[in-house]
Amino acid sequence: MSNEVEKPRRRISYLFLAIILVTLALSAVALYQALAEYDAGNSGSGNSLLLIGGSGFALSAYMLFQTRRKTMRLDIKEQPVVTTIACKKCGFKNIRDFQRGDYIFKEAEPCPKCSEKMSVASIYREVEEKH
Amino acid sequence: MLIPQVNQIAGGGDLVSWILQIAWLLFFVVFMFYGQRIQLYVMIREIEGSLNRLKLLRDEGRKKAIQTIKELGKPETDPATRVDQFLEYFILQPQNMDPAGIVWKLEHLLDVMDVRFKDEVKIMAPSADETQTRNLENTLEVALDLNYFYKVVRHFYILGKKTVSLYVIMQLQMVLPLIMRIAEAYASGLKAITYGQPIGDGAGALVAAKLMQGYEKRKIPKDCVVATVPFEGRTAYVVKAEGPGGNVGKPGDAVKQIIEENEGKIANIIMIDALQKLEGEEVGEVAEGVGAAIGGPGVDQFKIEETVLKYKIPVNAVAIKEDAGDSVSAMRKEIFDAVSVAIDRIKRVVRERSKEGDAIIIAGIGNTIGIGQ
Numbered sequence: 001m002s003n004e005v006e007k008p009r010r011r012i013s014y015l016f017l018a019i020i021l022v023t024l025a026l027s028a029v030a031l032y033q034a035l036a037e038y039d040a041g042n043s044g045s046g047n048s049l050l051l052i053g054g055s056g057f058a059l060s061a062y063m064l065f066q067t068r069r070k071t072m073r074l075d076i077k078e079q080p081v082v083t084t085i086a087c088k089k090c091g092f093k094n095i096r097d098f099q100r101g102d103y104i105f106k107e108a109e110p111c112p113k114c115s116e117k118m119s120v121a122s123i124y125r126e127v128e129e130k131h
Numbered sequence: 132m133l134i135p136q137v138n139q140i141a142g143g144g145d146l147v148s149w150i151l152q153i154a155w156l157l158f159f160v161v162f163m164f165y166g167q168r169i170q171l172y173v174m175i176r177e178i179e180g181s182l183n184r185l186k187l188l189r190d191e192g193r194k195k196a197i198q199t200i201k202e203l204g205k206p207e208t209d210p211a212t213r214v215d216q217f218l219e220y221f222i223l224q225p226q227n228m229d230p231a232g233i234v235w236k237l238e239h240l241l242d243v244m245d246v247r248f249k250d251e252v253k254i255m256a257p258s259a260d261e262t263q264t265r266n267l268e269n270t271l272e273v274a275l276d277l278n279y280f281y282k283v284v285r286h287f288y289i290l291g292k293k294t295v296s297l298y299v300i301m302q303l304q305m306v307l308p309l310i311m312r313i314a315e316a317y318a319s320g321l322k323a324i325t326y327g328q329p330i331g332d333g334a335g336a337l338v339a340a341k342l343m344q345g346y347e348k349r350k351i352p353k354d355c356v357v358a359t360v361p362f363e364g365r366t367a368y369v370v371k372a373e374g375p376g377g378n379v380g381k382p383g384d385a386v387k388q389i390i391e392e393n394e395g396k397i398a399n400i401i402m403i404d405a406l407q408k409l410e411g412e413e414v415g416e417v418a419e420g421v422g423a424a425i426g427g428p429g430v431d432q433f434k435i436e437e438t439v440l441k442y443k444i445p446v447n448a449v450a451i452k453e454d455a456g457d458s459v460s461a462m463r464k465e466i467f468d469a470v471s472v473a474i475d476r477i478k479r480v481v482r483e484r485s486k487e488g489d490a491i492i493i494a495g496i497g498n499t500i501g502i503g504q
Contacts, residue, residue, distance in 0.1 A: 026154050033148070052151065077319075081328055081461045098461075100326050103375035105340060105503035123329050123501055124467040125460075 027056030086121035087111035192274035204256020265376030316456030323461035329501035331457035339371035339495025354380035364487035374499035383431030395442030398489035404496040406450035415465030424448035
């Protein structure tokens with residue numbers, strides 16, 4: 001494994017690109033032909049050409065859209081983790097963001113109410129469930 | 132016969148119409164003869180996307196591991212090369228032609244691997260304390276797994292491309308969503324492990340930690356702690372892996388030792404562990420069962436089963452259900468809340484399955500990262 005982190009690349013085959021471009025060109029011609037047929041009063045042929053040109057155009061545009069270089073990113077959602085510090089004697093609770101070094105049952109600062117030593121009662125994250 | 136019909140549809144006999152007709156005919160011919168190959172390329176492109184994502188996850192794991200080693204271990208030299216070597220570690224499974232005694236061979240190999248990993252981490256991060264060393268070891272193990280996923284998928288991807296085999300690619304494409312789920316879960320759990328946050332897998336350890344709070348603990352082999360706790364009129368030996376560093380211990384050895392210390396006079400064993408939920412089940416559901424609730428390579432389960440069989444001790448299990456992703460990510464509130472429910476269920480099981488004055492064992496299984504005792 002190299003020390004440099006390589007960026008993922010997407011390679012597009014030239015043949016694939018050529019096929020898409022030819023389809024695109026043919027679709028454009030078919031659409032043009034459809035207009036010409038409508039002008040000549042042949043609506044039946046015009047409809048067929050419009051259908052062929054339209055679907056060819058949509059298909060090639062979609063394929064071209066798919067081949068574009070996408071920037072891949074790490075979309076890992078980080079959910080906030082909270083630490084609850086509680087006093088066993090008076091029940092005082094302090095909820096704050098997790099800090100490195102916290103662990104459940106770790107002794108914490110004295111209770112501001114009764115000066116008894118508090119401890120970490122819980123560490124968890126809350127997740128919004130997608131249905 | 133077809134050409135005049137197509138010609139009629141295309142609406143004219145000029146050059147453009149002819150080109151269109153030929154293009155459509157070509158389209159059908161190509162799909163007729165090369166349909167499978169086109170399907171193969173579509174699959175390859177899909178796999179390529181997932182492979183790129185796996186590469187990102189693998190690189191993220193490696194980056195996080197190096198960062199954490201630098202932060203906590205304060206090494207004098209750049210740990211990148213050493214981390215890269217670590218990510219390539221492998222374990223060769225023992226030969227199973229004669230399966231008798233394979234458990235002990237596997238245990239020995241796992242012990243050797245454990246020692247080797249610990250030593251590697253100590254060399255890479257000389258300033259890290261015991262808890263940080265364990266957390267770093269867990270971080271590197273996650274990075275190693277992510278690297279392995281990437282390399283295996285890449286292997287079959289290249290093999291499929293080389294052999295132009297639809298079946299190799301198809302098999303890979305079928306299992307890829309499951310591999311990606313696990314890889315994503317590992318990657319999202321990286322932060323929790325590097326920071327030493329409790330993870331979902333620690334649900335069982337948390338149950339034991341809550342039960343042993345305020346009672347004297349002693350260390351027990353290997354990497355476990357035990358406390359003697361009065362529980363519902365019985366004497367409970369509560370066992371868990373020693374925290375708060377990332378550690379699963381060897382509960383098999385611990386349970387065996389307690390049973391032997393008591394000359395087999397244990398009325399019941401209750402094991403609590405996280406259990407992978409089925410789709411549709413709720414996270415944090417608590418379920419009861421029988422048997423040694425413990426995952427991993429099977430060595431500890433084997434030892435417990437051997438010992439309880441010898442002394443005819445019933446083994447009950449209480450499981451906290453969670454997703455595979457939850458088990459390696461920071462502990463969810465639902466799992467934390469389920470711990471109290473599990474304790475109530477243990478109380479009920481103890482009352483129903485043993486008599487007052489009996490000695491019982493309550494073993495909280497799982498990675499105790501971020502959980503003290």
